[in-house]
Amino acid sequence: MDTDEKKIKPPPSIFVRGLLDFAALRTILINSVGINNFFVKSTSKNLKIQSINSDTYRSIIKYLKESKAECHIFQVQEDKSFRIVVRNLHPSTPTVDIGIAIQEIGYTVRSVMNVLHKTTKSKLPIFFVDLEPAKINKDIFHLNSILNTKIQIEELYKRRDIIQCTNCQEYGHSKTYCAYPSRCVRCNFNHSTLACNKTNDQPPVCVICGGDHTANYRGCQVHKNLQKLQHDKSISNNKFNKKVTLIIVIL
Ligand SMILES: [Zn+2]
Ligand SMILES: [Zn+2]
Ligand SMILES: [Zn+2]
Structure with missing residues (x-):
């Protein structure tokens, strides 16, 4: 087997939400892991931190946990077949x-x-x-x-369902890697679903769109839009490939 097939994968990216002072965070990270061991990228939603190796990654996670920062981490995928x-x-x-x-x-x-x-x-x-x-x-x-x-x-092209967090109800990451505050799947309050005392005769409120359905409802307009976006993306990626099969596996 080629040696370059066994390249060590970079650690997962860390996403921090609601950061107020980037300069302060940068100084702390430089002091704890070194200036050349991480890089970041900001979007309107969050700040992405990519560490250069697993030691750096662990130090950053430890710091974020101790400072109770709101963050989530993407799962590392095993080598896909x-x-x-x-x-x-x-x-x-x-x-x-x-x-x-x-x-x-x-x-x-x-x-x-x-x-x-x-x-x-x-x-x-x-x-x-x-x-x-x-x-x-x-x-x-x-x-x-x-x-x-x-x-x-x-x-074979897979159409994957979009992952939804059962802790904060947001799309794109799972509960295991979520450090955001809990949000209820049944009403739009900031409590865990287990702590909910909404009675069955009160209609559910979707914390994602405000509609009268639970936040994990597949017919929620936000979910439908994301699903369509992902579908269109996979079609445009495969557009130039002649060997398109019609088998679609829904996981
Ligand atoms: Zn979450
Ligand atoms: Zn609730
Ligand atoms: Zn909804």
Whole structure:
């Protein structure tokens, strides 16, 4: 395997909200981790801090926690596998045989899965193959036969649902990494959902848009707008790619 495939990933970004004095924060960070070990970027919503290594990252997190700063951190993703769709193999083909056949050509296979029909659950001549991340993976689209079968290989596009925090109800991060004040999913008060004493005959109030639904309602206009934005983005990213498949997995 290429050595540059195993590059050490940078630590997750830290997002700080409601900062009043950047100069003061910068001085503190310089004094505690050193001037060359972090960089920041401000948007109208928050300040993003990127640390250069995990020691710096831990020191910054420790400082922010002690000073009770409002911040959230993006989850580190494990090495994502490279998923392809293989068509035209007979549904009875053992997944092990497919794995070995692809492995023999020089790819590292993580798993092989047969796709079932959505309603009848019958086996389809379609297989999902997950490859370990590697530069050569993109060459696999030239492969047109394995196991005496003329096959077609396509990319798989996932449409992920937008993540929502169950602590502060905001989109884009999860509860585990949230240090914002709790907000209720049922009414628009700043308390945790467990502490809510709204009765069932009172209508819910969405803390995101003010509408009469709970904050995790998928039909909330804010959620719908974000979903559309993400969908349009993935379409424009793939626009120039000829091998577009119509399989969409909703997670
Ligand atoms: Zn949150
Ligand atoms: Zn409440
Ligand atoms: Zn809403």
